[in-house]
Amino acid sequence: MVNESLKIQNVVIVGTGLMGSGIAQVAIESGVNVTVVGRTQEKCVATKTKISTGLARSAKKKFADSAETQSQYVEAALSNLEFATELTDVNFSESDLVIEAIVENLKVKQKLFSDIEQVVSEKCIFATNTSSFQLKDISSKLDRQDNFAGLHFFNPVPSMKLVELVRGDETSDEVYNALFSFCQRLGKTPVRCKDTPGFIVNRLLIPYLLDAMKMVERGDAEISDIDTATKLGTGYPMGPFELLDYIGLDTMKFIVDGWHQRYPEDDKFAPCAMMDRLVSEGKLGKKTGEGFLKYNSDPKRA
């Protein structure tokens, strides 16, 4: 049973990128009050536009027959949204939860959380959306580790139902339960997981993607055959190379290199020369027009 004092209504989201704006959108649509903290006024303005576009899309799906209801829906959601460019401008005495969704850099995240700890109230929960660090690395210098947990949303947030709710060694039951209810309120399906590298999805996915690349390196099979085989043989919607290009090879390399550094003995996380070469050539996947595949009107193998 969630303690009434931990009911989450006022949320601060730090980060105006892909994830920060997506989380903000679903939260304000669910009636949660959100303050997004961006680094500059320009970023805040651009994020408001991005969120408004997302809300309009969502409203169109929900109320296809009424343009008036759509615009009322968008206005109502936007009335729950505020912006700030400095942590010191946020009214933290009212905040129930701070979600960090900034750049995947350990030092930057550690610094942000120690700044946050100085300004939030006793009851405030803080959560990270990290996809590759362990919670214990981010929170090691924090005093209130019982208030800290991982909320790992998936991209694009408005349409992906999953949130991995990561429990640190010291996360309290009250905090964990409050976050569980919060995810459900946002229309998401939370899954429970421990503070292990990659949590559930990435821990299974990254070694699988690395294995697919190593199959090609060994000459066991070709890219197109592996993509076809996994789609038709397992029902996966994308083959591993299509997925690698969608994620971005730079992002993938960042995660793999980090894990390899931390677990050099573990073969599952051993780097892949073929991916490293593509990254060094700037072929990062879909976003650059080429990765393992080429992206034009008639995609061909790279």
Ligand code: NAI
């Ligand atoms: P993004 O690149 O779209 O946004 C990053 C945000 O961090 C921007 O608002 C940027 O202004 C801010 N930022 C950059 N350097 C900063 C600094 N030194 N100090 C403070 N803020 C800084 O990144 P995205 O994709 O939104 O990722 C954010 C977090 O979410 C990362 O931890 C990432 O691992 C995680 N994540 C990303 C997913 C994805 O598919 N993109 C999925 C799940 C989690």
